[in-house]
Amino acid sequence: MKNFAFYNPVKILFGKGQIANIAAEIPADAKILITYGGGSIKANGVYDQVKSALAGRNVFEFGGIEPNPHLETLLKAVELIRKEGIDFLLAVGGGSVVDGTKFIAAAVFFEGDPWDILAKNAPVTAALPFGAVLTLPATGSEMNDGSVVTKWETKDKLFFASSQVFPRFSVLDPETTYSLPPRQIGNGIVDAYTHVMEQYLTYPANAPLQDRMAESILKTLIEEGPKTLANPQDYDARANLVWSATMALNGLIGAGVPQDWTTHMIGHELTALHGLDHAQTLAVVLPSTLTIRRDRKWQKLLQYAERVWGIVDGDQEQRVNDAIAKTRNFFESVGVRTRLSDYGVGLDSIPAIIKNLEKHGMTALGEYEDVNPQVVEQILALCA
Numbered sequence: 001m002k003n004f005a006f007y008n009p010v011k012i013l014f015g016k017g018q019i020a021n022i023a024a025e026i027p028a029d030a031k032i033l034i035t036y037g038g039g040s041i042k043a044n045g046v047y048d049q050v051k052s053a054l055a056g057r058n059v060f061e062f063g064g065i066e067p068n069p070h071l072e073t074l075l076k077a078v079e080l081i082r083k084e085g086i087d088f089l090l091a092v093g094g095g096s097v098v099d100g101t102k103f104i105a106a107a108v109f110f111e112g113d114p115w116d117i118l119a120k121n122a123p124v125t126a127a128l129p130f131g132a133v134l135t136l137p138a139t140g141s142e143m144n145d146g147s148v149v150t151k152w153e154t155k156d157k158l159f160f161a162s163s164q165v166f167p168r169f170s171v172l173d174p175e176t177t178y179s180l181p182p183r184q185i186g187n188g189i190v191d192a193y194t195h196v197m198e199q200y201l202t203y204p205a206n207a208p209l210q211d212r213m214a215e216s217i218l219k220t221l222i223e224e225g226p227k228t229l230a231n232p233q234d235y236d237a238r239a240n241l242v243w244s245a246t247m248a249l250n251g252l253i254g255a256g257v258p259q260d261w262t263t264h265m266i267g268h269e270l271t272a273l274h275g276l277d278h279a280q281t282l283a284v285v286l287p288s289t290l291t292i293r294r295d296r297k298w299q300k301l302l303q304y305a306e307r308v309w310g311i312v313d314g315d316q317e318q319r320v321n322d323a324i325a326k327t328r329n330f331f332e333s334v335g336v337r338t339r340l341s342d343y344g345v346g347l348d349s350i351p352a353i354i355k356n357l358e359k360h361g362m363t364a365l366g367e368y369e370d371v372n373p374q375v376v377e378q379i380l381a382l383c384a
């Protein structure tokens with residue numbers, strides 16, 4: 001196992017009715033800014049629950065944060081915060097709202113152009129405290145220190161991480177997710193699944209505990225994910241999906257093991273250039289990454305085949321092929337298509353994707369840092 005530091009200070013309030021308890025988590029004299037997206041929280045009653053939990057408090061609002069949150073929008077919230085002297089943020093929505101709020105929290109105290117936090121890896125030394133009410137199980141943002149923001153003007157979708165932007169608390173009430181359309185449920189399943197795969201499907205590192213935790217999350221997603229699609233009001237299935245998605249990217253399974261974020265990095269460029277949902281990009285790229293990188297990942301692919309999919313028959317080649325095919329079929333079965341052509345994207349877009357990866361310094365990806373632009377080209381060619 002590799003050396004690691006593990007730190008995660010996020011308090012989780014899990015279960016039905018937990019929104020009612022948020023007031024106790026926020027200082028009584030705080031000037032609070034509720035941040036949210038395009039309005040789903042108003043349609044499903046989550047906004048009303050938050051407002052009644054914060055009755056009598058000093059509350060401001062900032063709505064309109066887009067999926068794949070835009071820098072340009074988030075900077076307007078920063079202006080409002082400075083003008084009103086707001087000192088606590090409450091993100092209410094999906095990963096985009098939580099990510100956007102992390103950026104806002106950091107940008108408020110940043111001297112200079114806050115985009116440098118992402119474009120130049122400028123360190124974040126302070127941030128406003130914030131909490132989250134999560135309404136879409138997918139990203140893990142509710143319990144991690146990462147954030148992905150898009151500069152719309154230039155179509156740059158970039159990532160930053162800082163221990164300053166862990167939420168103080170996150171509410172995970174599975175009932176708030178009942179209103180999700182099937183597309184977003186499927187997206188959440190695929191995103192969480194891929195987060196596990198990028199921390200697990202590399203090479204053996206003598207970390208059997210992390211391996212088994214990763215495999216148990218994958219198996220839980222395979223079992224519970226389809227139940228949530230078949231019966232959107234199945235509380236227990238939804239609760240298990242929500243907790244699986246959080247556990248998939250809160251740092252625990254990735255501690256002490258090699259990681260491969262190739263699929264995500266290619267995926268971010270696909271979203272920025274072609275507007276695919278985050279999880280759609282992952283469903284397209286992951287099967288191809290596993291196929292092109294099969295030699296490097298051979299041992300773990302065999303382990304994955306056996307322990308996650310129960311594939312024990314056939315020679316090694318056959319088992320590896322079957323495991324990759326099962327992965328693709330699972331994504332398709334939860335409604336997320338796995339080919340570029342399903343989204344109207346042709347292979348002629350490959351040079352632009354590679355150019356953007358180069359611009360963003362993503363030229364040595366993967367657990368061996370040997371996924372260079374030529375390898376990315378092979379991966380994308382297989383995504384057609």
Ligand code: NZQ
Nearest residue numbers: 037038039040067068094095096135139141146179180278
């Ligand atoms: O904007 P509203 O009206 O709220 O609607 C949203 C949005 O249209 C809707 N929605 C959310 N909760 C709902 C709901 N609709 C009905 N009922 C509910 N309960 O769903 C749509 C998508 O929301 P979004 O927040 O964009 O989705 P998601 O949670 O999948 O977040 C995706 C973003 O997270 C980033 C992605 O790149 C992308 O920008 N990621 C963040 C990560 C992190 N911070 O660690 C890691 C991930 O790999 C990912 O990159």
Ligand code: ZN
Nearest residue numbers: 139191195264
């Ligand atoms: Zn993701």
